[in-house]
Amino acid sequence: MVQKDLSALATGRVQSLFQSDIKSRYDEIARALTNSRVLVVGGAGSIGSSTVNEILPFKPVALHVVDQNENELAELVRSLRSAELPMEVGDFRTLPLDYGSPAFRAFVRNEGPYDFVLNFAAIKHVRSEKDGYSTLQMFDTNILKQAGLIDVLRGIGFSGRYFSVSTDKAANPTSLMGASKRVMEHVMFDAGLVDGLDCTITSARFANVAFSNGSLLQSFEHRLKKDQPVAAPTDTKRYFVSLKESGQLCLLAATTAPHRHIVVPDLDPKTALVEMQDVAESVLKANGYEPKHYTNEAQACAAVSTDKAIGQWPLLLTPLSTSGEKPYEEFISDGETSVDLGYEALLGVQYLPLEDTGIMSRFLTDMRRLFERAETEAVSKKELKALIALAEPAFLDSHNETGSNLDQRV
Incomplete structure (x- = not known):
């Protein structure tokens, strides 16, 4: 598969x-995991499905996968059923449910109990904070529904392990997306909000997943296929992990990390932060083309056929000037410290509680009122x-609203 072959170009x-x-x-x-009951929320996406693939060899007795995207759920089933090794799960089900819906709540209450609940449901692109309506949906998915899921688990007496994936953009966030995932961490770890939920709670922040659905790297392949x-x-560095690595990291965090810890990759920024321009050029060369640089979108779009005829491909280089973007990513916020959890390639970040112990309850109340007014x-x-x-x-100062968003670009 192309994605597997090209991942090394980004990860090294x-x-x-x-x-x-x-x-x-x-x-x-x-x-x-063996003989356990596992619920995976948002499990049809790139990271969720990769984690499902990592779970299967351990033969859980039940594996239920929930996702709103019924097309991707169908593809997940076809992929698992077509694999070389048989799927040895007695109760495997996929359900096209919104994890904030009454149908989902009914399913969890009636089909449990579960030993593991893994949540991958998210609006995860900075592109999606283009306006107030899209951002409201992001907050609903990343924050309010997370709080609702915790309420459901509390109501059924869940006592297993709960994992919800975060993002490197939650560390010192500059985007509303990253900030929403940082607040999500507060929702799942805050003592006041999880009071009465007697379970182990963990998370993970990690790098961009190379060639995952909707990623910029995946768009390189799409543009090549469509002659675009x-x-x-430019001047933008990112960490990368492969699809398999994303699933392995989540598997480790969900099953072995200690309570109230966020697991992060132990990567050296001097060697692991990669220029996005370099990755684009490497992908073009791997497909047999020499990159030809452009800074004008119209000129780049018009040049594909003529450049292609001589073994070149237009590479449009854009400034980092859209709202919320930052030139490099990081895994640990100011004020946080990493801890050795005994892994070789992973570190832990112990959750740093907010000084105001009641702020998250007030935050959720204010957010619900805002949704009603909206x-x-x-x-x-x-x-x-x-x-x-x-x-x-700190987000008041770190977020820079430029008036420009990614939908205004190729």
């Missing part, structure tokens, strides 16, 4: 970064930014 690795940790923790993971220019931002009058991104600042005051 042929072997998985986390293979040694999977090997050393294999018995622990097996004891946890490839585009990449049904009769428009809510601005400025108001949503101010709401985020209740939990993350």
Whole structure:
């Protein structure tokens, strides 16, 4: 598959970064998952489905996968059923459910109990904070529904392990997307909000997943197939993991990480942060083309056929000037410290509680009121930014609203 072949161009690795940790923790993971009951929310996406693939060899007795995207659910089933090794799960089900819906709540209450609940449901692209309405949906998915899921688990007496994936953009967030995932971390770890939920709660922040659905790298392949220019931002560095690595990292965090810890890759920024322009050029060369640089979108779009005829391909280079974007990513926020959890390629970040112990309850109350008001009058991104600042005051200064968004570019 093209995605597997090209992942090394972004990660710089042929072997998985986390293979040694999977090997050393294999018995622990097996004891946890074998004959267990597992619920995976948002499990049809790239990271969720990769994690499902990592779970299957440990033979859980039940594996239920929930996702709103019924097309991707169908593809997940076809992929699993077509694999070389048989799927040895007695109760395997996929359901096209919104995890904030009454149908989902009914399913969890009637089909449990579960030993593991893994949540991958998210609006995860900075592109999606283009306006107040899209940002409201992001907050609903990433924050309110997370709080609702915790309420459901509390109501059924869940006592297993709960994992919800975060993002590197939650560390010192500059985008509303990253800030929403940072607040999501507060929702799942805050002592006041999880009071009465007697379970182990963990998360993970990690790099961009190379060639995952909707990613910029995946768009390179789509643009080549459609005879369109490839585009990449200049002076922009990102960490990358492969699809398999994303599943392995989530498997480790969900089954072996200690309570109230966020697992992050132990990557050296001097060697692992990769220029997006370099990755784009490498992908073009791997497909047999020499990149030809453009800074004008119209010129790049018009040049595909003539450049292609001489073995070149237009690479549109754009400045990093859209709202919320930052030139490099990081895994640990200011004020947080990493801890050694005994992994070879992973570190832990112990959750740092908010000083105001009641702020998250007030935050959720204010957010629900804002959603009620939004049904009769428009809510601005400025108001949503101010709401985020209740939990993350530094976001008022770190977020830069430029008036430009990624839908205005190739």
